[in-house]
Amino acid sequence: MDYNLLNVGFGSSIVAEEVIAILAPNSAPMRRLKDDAKEEQRLIDATHGRRTRSIVITKTNHIVLSSIQSETLSQRFAALSVKDAQKTKIQA
Numbered sequence: 001m002d003y004n005l006l007n008v009g010f011g012s013s014i015v016a017e018e019v020i021a022i023l024a025p026n027s028a029p030m031r032r033l034k035d036d037a038k039e040e041q042r043l044i045d046a047t048h049g050r051r052t053r054s055i056v057i058t059k060t061n062h063i064v065l066s067s068i069q070s071e072t073l074s075q076r077f078a079a080l081s082v083k084d085a086q087k088t089k090i091q092a
Contacts (some may be wrong), residue, residue, distance in 0.1 A: 004080045008056065008066040008073065012046040016080045021057045024070045030055055037063035 005013035023030055034055065037043040047067040054070035057063060066073060 008046045009068040010048045018058045022070050022073045023055045025052045025055045
């Protein structure tokens with residue numbers, strides 16, 4: 001099985017097909033979401049000690065923290081989607 005990996009920074013990647021949302025962390029609801037995930041042991045911190053600049057929510061209800069801007073992650077995710085669509089078109 002071939003997976004598309006989304007680079008969330010500093011050598012860390014997640015499976016792109018598992019991503020539900022990429023969010024900015026600077027609101028109170030996002031902080032509560034992060035705190036709740038930490039309590040329930042669903043939080044994955046991929047910031048390597050740097051400032052959290054984006055929050056990624058996965059289909060398994062895990063929360064991934066990244067120090068990459070949410071706009072940058074969204075662009076990377078979109079590029080993977082385009083690449084996957086082109087690959088499917090070539091195979092057809």
